[in-house]
Amino acid sequence: MSMRTVAGRVLLAGLAVLVAGCTSAGPGPVRTSGDPVAPTARAGVLRVLAGSELQDMAPVLEEARKATGVSVQFAWTGSLDGADAVSSGRADGKYDAVWFPSDHYLRLDDGGKAKLATESPVMVSPVAVGVRTSVLGDLGWGDGSTVTWAQVADAASAGKLSYGMADPTRSNSGFSALVAVASAFSGANSALTDADVQKASPSLKQFFAGQKLTSGSSGWLAQAYGRAEPGRIGALVNYESVLLSLNRTLPADAQLTVVRPTDGVVSADYPLALLASAGQSERESFQRLTAYLLKEDVQRRISETTLRRPVTPGVAPAAGLPADRRRELPFPGSKAVADGLLASYQNELRRPSRTVYVLDTSGSMSGGRLASLKSAMARLTGSDDSRGTTRFRDREEVTLISFASRVKSTKTHSVPARNSGAELASIDRDVQALGADGGTAVYSSLEEAYRVIDRQQSTAKDDRFTSIVLMTDGESNEGASADDFKAFYQGLPSSGRAVPVFPILFGDAAKGQLQGIADLTGGKLFDGTGSLEGAFEEIRGYQ
C-alpha cells in the first residue's frame, strides 16, 4: 500500500467524521456566545454511568445535544453499585462521567473520590414520603406539612401505614431515607456515629415494620405501587420529584401527598461528575454540557420537566414545589458508619425475607451452565460483603427447589440472627450437590413453589418479604402449560398473588414465557445471559 493511498483513506475517514458530525449536531438553535470551550457545536459523545432516575432527563438532553453537539450515552446502575464500579476502577476507560442522585457514598471512599476530576450539582430533590391522600386523612395528618419521622414510625408500627422503599444498599433514595430516620430516631444533632445507630435501632425496627415493598430500583417500586391491591400500600419513600411525577400518571384515588418530615431530610443534588480517566475531547464535552445544563432557561426547563429544584440562582422552581425549608440532615462522614448502618438494616432492622429459588437442573444444564449456576449461588453465601448487599441475610428463610421433568428436591434453610456462617455453608453444600438430568417442567415447578410458600406462611404465621426466583435455561416442555399456571395463580389467595416471580433469562430460555410469568405475578425479568452472577446479585435488591 502506497503512502498516498493511506493518506487518502485517512482523509476519507476524516471526511466521514465531518459529515457525521454535521448530521448529529442537527439543525439546533444557534449557540449562544459565552462558552469559550466550543465556539461551534461539535459532535461529541459522553458515556455516562448513571442512576436510572435520570431517564426523565431525556427531553432536556436531546435539546442539549442540539445546542451543544454533545450526546449522552447512558448506562444504568444503582447509586451504590455505581460507586463501587468507580472506586474499583471498573469505570475507567469505559465511561467518561458518572451521574447519580448523590455522590455521598462514593466520597466516603478515598479511592473513589480520587477517581473524580470534578463534579457539579445540576438539580436538587429531597427524599420524602409520598402518602396516599386518603390514608393521610385517616392518620389525621392534615395536609402533611407538619409530619415528623417519629409520626411515620408510630403509624408503621401500629399497622396503620405500609409503605414501599428501595433497598438502601443499592439505591440512594433508600440509603438517604435510612440516614434520615436513623438521625431522627437517635436524636443525633450532628453526623451519625455507630453509637447513634445503636440508639436508634428499636425505633428503626418499628419504622421498618411498615415496609411492605422493597426494590432494587425506584422505577420498579413505583410500578409495584401502581399494581398493588388498593389499601395494601399506603405510602412510598422516594424523591420528591419521583413522587410528584408519579402523580401525573396515577388515578385520582391513588394520588400521593408529598410529606417532607419536619425533623429533617436528606436531599439529592445530582452531581454530574467527570472521571479523571476521561480523555481531552470528553472533558471538553463535559464542560459544554455542564455549562448548558446550568443556564437559567435550561434550569427552568429541567425543573418543569422533572419536578426537581433548580440550582442556578434566580430560577424559580416549577409550580407545586413547596418553598418552606427543611433541616438538611448530615450524611455519615465515614464509610465504616455508613456500611455499619446498611449491614444493620439488612441483617437486623428490616423485616426478614422468605426467598424461594426455583432452579432448573435439567439435562441441558450439565457442564458449564451448572457450574455457572453454582458459582453464582456461591456468591450469595460468601462472606466478602461489607454492607450486606449480596449474601443471604441474617433471619432470611431460603428454600432451594431443584427441578427438571418434576421437582427433584426442596430444601429450606433458616439463616439465624447471629453466627450465620454455618447455615450459609450448609446452603452452599446443597447448591454444590446439584446434578443435571431430565426435562424442563417450569410451570409445574412454579406451582409447587407457591404451595411451599403457602405451607411455610401458614406454619410460621409470620410476615416476611416473600418472592420467587426462577432460573431456567430452556423452554417449559413438560407438566403444566402457561394457561394452566395462569389459572392456578389467579386461584391463589391474595397472600399468594402478592408473591412476585423474578425469572432469569439464561441459555436457551424462552424469553416470551419468562416475561409472561413476570408480568402475571408482578415480578421483573432479569437477563443472566451476560452474567448469571450479576443477575442473581441484582435480584437481591428485590428480595
Place this chain on the structure above:
Amino acid sequence: MRRVGGVLAALVLLGGVLFAVLHRAPADDGGITVVKGVIGSEKREFFADPEVVAELKAQHLRVDAITTGSWQMADADLTGNDFAFPASLSPAEEIRAKRGVSGEPVRPFYSPLVVIAHAPVAEVLRSNGLAARAESGVWTFRMDQYLDAVRRDRNWSDLKDVAGHAELAGAVYVTTTDPATSSSGALHLAEVSYLANERRVVSDEAGVGRVKDLVRKVTAMQGDQKTSSDGPFKDFLSNVGSPLVLVYESQVAALTAQGRPTGDLVVLYPDTTVSSDHTMVGLTDNGKKLADLLRDDAKLRALAVRYGFRPQGDPGAFGTALNAKAGPVFAPDLSAAGIQQAPVPAVKVLNQLVDAAKGK
C-alpha cells in the same frame, strides 16, 4: 492522473479544515495559543465570560480549563497542563514544590471566606450574640462565640428566637467543604486553629496537639463534606442546604455584581477570617504569561471584579463596583470593618491539621 490529483487536493483541503475544526491545535486561527490548566470551581465562570475570552484573545491566548478542588490539584497528574490555579497559596506552594517550578507565584486576586445565611437565620444569630450588624449594614460572624458554642455542644434549640424555623434543628455548625480536597475547607481550619491557639498561627506539633480536638470536632459533626466550593453554595441557593455555609465572598459577590438575585441571603464576615489568595502556578512559559496578564491587565482586573474577586493591584475596585448594586451588603474595606485576617500555617502544618480534622 490530473483529475485524481484534483480530488486529492480537495480532500487535503477539506482534511485541513476538518483538523482545525475538530482539534483546534495550539496556534490555530490567527496565532492564538491554547493554554490548558486546572482551576478551582469558583473561577469557572470568570474564564467562561465572553469579555474575558475576548481580552485573552486580543492577547493571543485561549484558556482551556477544567475545574477541580484545590488540594485535589496538588495530588493530580498535571501532565499536559500549562498552569494550575488553586484558590489559595498552600496548594500552589505544594504544586510548585512537587514540580520544581521556579519563580515567584502570582496572586492576581483574592477573596475572604464568609458565612452565608438566610436573613431570618442571621437575625437569630444576632439575638444570640453570634453575629453583629454594623451601622454600615455589614454583618460580622463572631468566631470566638461560635467556637465556644461548638465546644459546649450548643444546639439551635438552645438558642432563643428559633421558633418557627423548622430548618434550625440539631447542632450549630458551619458547613464547609472537605479540607482534604478543597481550599475553602482547609482555610477554615487555618482560621479555627489560629483562634484555638490563642491567636497565634500553629507552627509545630505541639500547636497541632493544642487545637486538634476542636478542628476534629468542627469537621466530624458535618459528616460527609463536598469536595469543592461550588457544591455547598449551590445547595444553599436551591434552598435545601445547611443554614450556615462557608463560601468565598466572590461566589456571592459575582451574583451581585452581575445583578443576579440572591433572595434573602446575608453575607456574614467572620470577625477573624482568612482570605483565599487565588494563586497561579505557571507550569510552562504560556502558563506564566497568562499569570502575568491576569495580574497586570487592567481589563482583566475589572472583569475579575465582575466575578466577585478583589484584584491585588486595585484595592478600591471591589467596593466601587459592588456598592451601587442591590443585594447583600459587602464590606468594601475589610480592615475598616474590623475584620482581622488569620495567617495560614505552613503547608506541612496545614496538612497535619487536615489529617487531625479527618481523624487520621
